[in-house]
Amino acid sequence: MSGSKIEFKNPVLKWVEYRLPIFSFIDSSVGSGYPTPRNLSYWWNFGSLAGIVLAIMVVTGIVLAMHYTPHVDYAFLSVERIMRDVNYGWLIRYLHVNGGSMFFIVVYIHMFRGMFFGSYKEPRELLWIIGVFIILAMMATAFMGYVLPWGQMSFWGATVITNLFSAVPFVGEGIVQWLWGGFSVDNPTLNRFFSLHYLLPFVIFALVFVHLWALHEHKSNNPLGIDIKGPQDTIPFHPYYTVKDLYGLGWFMMFYLFFVFFAPDFFGEPDNYIEANPLVTPLHIVPEWYFLPFYAVLRAFTDEFWFFSWFMSWVMDAKLAGVVAMFASVLIIALLPWLDGNKVRSMRFRPLSWMFFLIFIADCILLGYIGAMTAEEPYVTIGQWATLYYFAHFLVIVPLVSRLEKTGQPPESIAAAVTKKTEEV
Amino acid sequence: MNKIVLTAVMAFALGTGAAQAASNVPTPAAQKWGFSGIVGHFDQPTLRRGFQIYREVCSGCHGLRLVAYRNLKDLGFTGDEVKEIAAEHEVFAGPDEEGEVLVEGDLRMRPARPTDKFVNPFANEEAARSSNVGALPPDLSLMAKARKKGPDYLYALLTGYHEEPPEGFELSDGMYYNDYFPGHQVAMAPPLADEMVEYEDGTPATLTQHARDVVTFLAWTASPELQDRKRMGIKTLLFLLVLTGMMYALKRKIWSDLH
Numbered sequence: 282m283s284g285s286k287i288e289f290k291n292p293v294l295k296w297v298e299y300r301l302p303i304f305s306f307i308d309s310s311v312g313s314g315y316p317t318p319r320n321l322s323y324w325w326n327f328g329s330l331a332g333i334v335l336a337i338m339v340v341t342g343i344v345l346a347m348h349y350t351p352h353v354d355y356a357f358l359s360v361e362r363i364m365r366d367v368n369y370g371w372l373i374r375y376l377h378v379n380g381g382s383m384f385f386i387v388v389y390i391h392m393f394r395g396m397f398f399g400s401y402k403e404p405r406e407l408l409w410i411i412g413v414f415i416i417l418a419m420m421a422t423a424f425m426g427y428v429l430p431w432g433q434m435s436f437w438g439a440t441v442i443t444n445l446f447s448a449v450p451f452v453g454e455g456i457v458q459w460l461w462g463g464f465s466v467d468n469p470t471l472n473r474f475f476s477l478h479y480l481l482p483f484v485i486f487a488l489v490f491v492h493l494w495a496l497h498e499h500k501s502n503n504p505l506g507i508d509i510k511g512p513q514d515t516i517p518f519h520p521y522y523t524v525k526d527l528y529g530l531g532w533f534m535m536f537y538l539f540f541v542f543f544a545p546d547f548f549g550e551p552d553n554y555i556e557a558n559p560l561v562t563p564l565h566i567v568p569e570w571y572f573l574p575f576y577a578v579l580r581a582f583t584d585e586f587w588f589f590s591w592f593m594s595w596v597m598d599a600k601l602a603g604v605v606a607m608f609a610s611v612l613i614i615a616l617l618p619w620l621d622g623n624k625v626r627s628m629r630f631r632p633l634s635w636m637f638f639l640i641f642i643a644d645c646i647l648l649g650y651i652g653a654m655t656a657e658e659p660y661v662t663i664g665q666w667a668t669l670y671y672f673a674h675f676l677v678i679v680p681l682v683s684r685l686e687k688t689g690q691p692p693e694s695i696a697a698a699v700t701k702k703t704e705e706v
Numbered sequence: 707m708n709k710i711v712l713t714a715v716m717a718f719a720l721g722t723g724a725a726q727a728a729s730n731v732p733t734p735a736a737q738k739w740g741f742s743g744i745v746g747h748f749d750q751p752t753l754r755r756g757f758q759i760y761r762e763v764c765s766g767c768h769g770l771r772l773v774a775y776r777n778l779k780d781l782g783f784t785g786d787e788v789k790e791i792a793a794e795h796e797v798f799a800g801p802d803e804e805g806e807v808l809v810e811g812d813l814r815m816r817p818a819r820p821t822d823k824f825v826n827p828f829a830n831e832e833a834a835r836s837s838n839v840g841a842l843p844p845d846l847s848l849m850a851k852a853r854k855k856g857p858d859y860l861y862a863l864l865t866g867y868h869e870e871p872p873e874g875f876e877l878s879d880g881m882y883y884n885d886y887f888p889g890h891q892v893a894m895a896p897p898l899a900d901e902m903v904e905y906e907d908g909t910p911a912t913l914t915q916h917a918r919d920v921v922t923f924l925a926w927t928a929s930p931e932l933q934d935r936k937r938m939g940i941k942t943l944l945f946l947l948v949l950t951g952m953m954y955a956l957k958r959k960i961w962s963d964l965h
Contacts, residue, residue: 319964361772361848364931371931372938520960528957531950535943542939543744546851554852554928564888 287314308519310497316515317522318503320695324398325501325522326529327391332489333530334384334537339482341377349429351475353468356431357556375545381423382548383537385571388416396617397638399626400502406618408495413615415488420572420611422481425474427569428466432553437566439466439474445579448601465559505698506626507691514695565655573652574645574671579607580656581668588669606668613675620675623683630689633682641674731888734855734862737918741925742857744940747933748926751907753781756923759903759916764846767838767894769826772847773927776820780930785820793817795825839880841893850921850928857921862886864917867896 308314350359363370401409447453462469582603651664692698775792799816828834850856871883
């Protein structure tokens, strides 16, 4: 995030800038001193939107923490007190609850955009990997946050997910008890989840900072997926992209706040309005919607699953296989820069990859649907094939298609493409 | 403890056998509610009739532990009326100056105040179960949000009783057959019927009217902020629409020198 120094006439600004070049830093990060490809589409709005949602989550979260009580006897009641008796508590809480869903919507679109336009490719591999760390940290934060209201789904979701670690050979049981701080999900678990739920967003902030640091080194990718060749290819971030991001933010806020004001429980489970009860298991334990595809991968591995019994049953049991597959389904995304062997970044010039990209999205949506269903036929079998396809996409389709496909010819430069487009119009 | 873990793991491994058993319950029909939709709001006379039903029928078994008597002002009751309603109930008064908590062997009690939460009909879970063939009447504060399509479900449940179960259905002792309750057996006797409650405002006292009124009241206890929320929502979205339009114009203007 280095850049040219800016000169000030104002003596105060000059004094500060000489000692701490913070104005140059801001200018070269998100100001007129940051050159950005001139052809970014609206798909590039989602990065800044994710940053804004993170800020909203932190601010509303800090206020909620002022009124929330992390104790099994009071957690549920303190949340309802926020909803009923704290001034605008319902607004703060619904902003936070729906903000979680919005965060995942925005970040998933951000990731699919990166996949489509090849934003993970050389020299942006580390930028991409840091992004995968961010989504992992988001998932951990969201999972622990969902436990805090101490409803039925909070408690049973926490019980099911922490129990996954018992699949680890030899030390599994020990790990689970260590996570719980006892022999079941109980007050110590709630306390540590609250503590970590408060901590992790700041870790995410740090990761976002590194993410941006790496981004600014080689600048944004663009819809053509070609490198910036000179100043004619770029425009300053401010005012061009600040105003474009603000315009996009307007639409996003309308979408977000529609749910907050008119359908605040749309993304939630009714069961979480029942206080946690260790003696009553809900009929249907489901995670939040953004975990459903990964939950489907986890549940795909049963003893009857042919892939498991042929290839995996001799080293691990089905439960461990499911856990390994679930974590692998996220981590494998980090390997994309090497799985994809094509030099052309943007799928605009890779029609075959484009097609498989769309099938991959359909597969993710299918997995999400299966994750919400009960474990009965035909959902089990469909989920198993969808899981196999998910991994086949990364391990077979992308490596082969990217190396064998015939690609189109991207334009010489961004500037050339933009001028040509204007002439055509 | 291990049993809890086991149930969880089983629930996870088996998905939900029980959910399948319950899935023969029909989807409740969608009703028209005055409080749904973007401009939805609570009709005060409906809320008051619903409160009357809660007070005269439901409150015999069901609590509203998250609602305070002072909240009844939302229904149009005056401060004095709320005081009177609260004073019909008694709460534990705590120790006196000498630390004594008993008066002649009974707990010291005082009349409830508007700031108190609705007093539970039973002293504890054990008392509630022993009066209800072992079943626990759930607290109703959040019921309208704690079931899928809550208000529609509650309405369907309240109007979904049959005097006789269908042929071949084994109904346990003390249970009632209901179309919409998971498993069709519910320990709650049909709570509402025609002419169950006499309305002060002359509204016809039919079963469906009773059900609509009490469900509206329960929608209010679950989301007392609903009106404020929707009103603020309309203002906020209109503001954002204008702001976004201005941002669009600004974006067009700033980008116009590029092409």
